[in-house]
Amino acid sequence: MSEAIVKESSTLVQVEDLVIKFPVRGKGEKKFITPVDRVSLEIKKGEVLALVGESGSGKTTIGRALVRLLTPTDGKIIVEGKAIDEYKGKALNEYRQTAQMIFQDPFGSLNPVKTIESHVKFPLKKHQGYKGEALDQKITDLLVQVGLTPVNEIRKKYPHELSGGQRQRLAIARALAVNPQFIVADEPTSMLDVSIRAGILQLMNDLKDDFGLSYLYITHDLASARYFGDRIMVLYGGRVMEIAESKELIKNPLNPYTKLLLAATPGSESQIDLTNMTNEPPDLTEGRQGCPFVHRCPLVTDLCKEKVPALEEVEDGHVVACHHYGSQALTF
């Protein structure tokens, strides 16, 4: 109980009504799509929030906005009590020491002509001011911490000499070099072999405790979200569909989309027949009406097409956006 109170008082990241728009190329009038539409979320210190959704749901876009690789169109991002969405120049530079990102593709996110050592050396020098022997020692420590051993052999190598798992470990070491408080991990294991994935997830889990890190863990895999995430947030068409504690969400999904996602995940007990389901991508155009899931949802009514369902707290910490979440019957 007391633990819960402490946690509640220490919000690290607070996002309020985040909107991100991208221009669409085309003739005539300038058009926009809205891949992220009024998303609010909160990440507490030491917490892992798993962001689950399919491609096009806006999950990566949110992640990039949180580390300010993107500037939000509207809404607020507050990290440690400071609004970071308007940061520029020096302030943004300094913010990079608080928040870091691990990218999906460890083959594309490393510099092929730089040695392993220089990948972590640069942030250590630039942001942390390490020099000489201390720098050398810190590089060794970091590489050991992420399991890149034997260090003396590996630090002189180039990225192409590493395996996929090792590269992702290096990407993690590079993110840790600035001693961040918050890491956005964008599908860090999806390009790795199955036997390697568990090791990377475990490493991120261990580092969470060692460094007191908070994560936004972006994934399309509910099983790994359930393992690594304290809470899971389900996203569809740029909108939050459901948020709950990981275990609760898997056990008691309320939103029809969450149910569909769960049924589609290997190892789930729910049996929904999807043989004839077609997949239409959600409508992302600016000014769209209603719930983004309408064209696939079995519970759809006129209300859903007109009005966006508001997020409603059904149980303690279990929030859902659906006009008909109480309905049980589902056939897709």
Next chain:
Amino acid sequence: MEEKQPVLELENVSVGYDSTAGMVQAVNDVSLKIYENTIVGLIGESGSGKSTLGNAIMHLLKNNAVLTNGTIKVMGKEVHSMNKNELRKFRWSQMSMVFQSAMNALNPVLTIEAQILDVYRSHYKNMSKKEARARARELMEIVSIDPTHLNSYPHELSGGMRQRVVIAIAIALDPKLVIMDEPTTALDVVVQRSILDKIKQIQKVKKFAILFISHDFSLVSELASKVAIMYAGRFIEVTDSKSLSHTDQHHPYTEGLINAIPHLTAEEVTITGIPGNPPNLVDLPSGCAYHPRCQFATERCKTERPVVHQIDNRDVECHLYDAVRKEVLES
């Protein structure tokens, strides 16, 4: 004993790549039988040789890859001793393949209909265009795509629909064997599941055999009845998929894989990764290729390749089970 003719029979198959670093064995002495109306999964990490084996069965090996040993028989016929013309007729009518990337498998400048008709027209010279068209419509209905999409071009369809079209083309001539090489890897979870459900449904009706190649352990163990697990070009275990729900008495690599996958519904989720990295085929470890990553490895594993042991319904290639085998033999 089973006297039926297997749809696919692999006997001591080895495939090598002639590379600058010398001959690289991508597939190393594997044997397997698949009978009609079954789905067999083939699991392996990247570089384990699973796609190479799939291509070898279809006789689609690239120039520098050669079948160095063994025989591949589909419906009793040796695929690699056919001449070009025989092979052209045999492919697709008896065995077909669904490739991983649907976008690359379809021709971007031809309509879906043209691509389906192509299959019929080249295999059935006497078939009228009208009949072929009617069949194409039928096919689209089987894979749950609105036949109006016959006039669409591949780029007008979503990824899932494209993959359905590729599946439709693969089953157009009612083959006895369909090889599916990671058919759902690039797709979203929900789309993936809907396509797998579709594959299962069609397979039940048409009763062909499927060799389903994938790296996704949990997906394959749900879909297939029998699973072959490949490591460094060898089948280190061939097992019925039911037994993959527990970790007893498997190959240590299989056990490692089972432990590495987080369970969705378990009360407490723990996972353990497999240490080390997948082996480099150019420089394979001696003895059992898995020994550098194996927690049970002994001196013997480093020098001597293990033989296959039968445990229940499983064929496991591991020294660990020598003792078990001795007990069985003695009793």
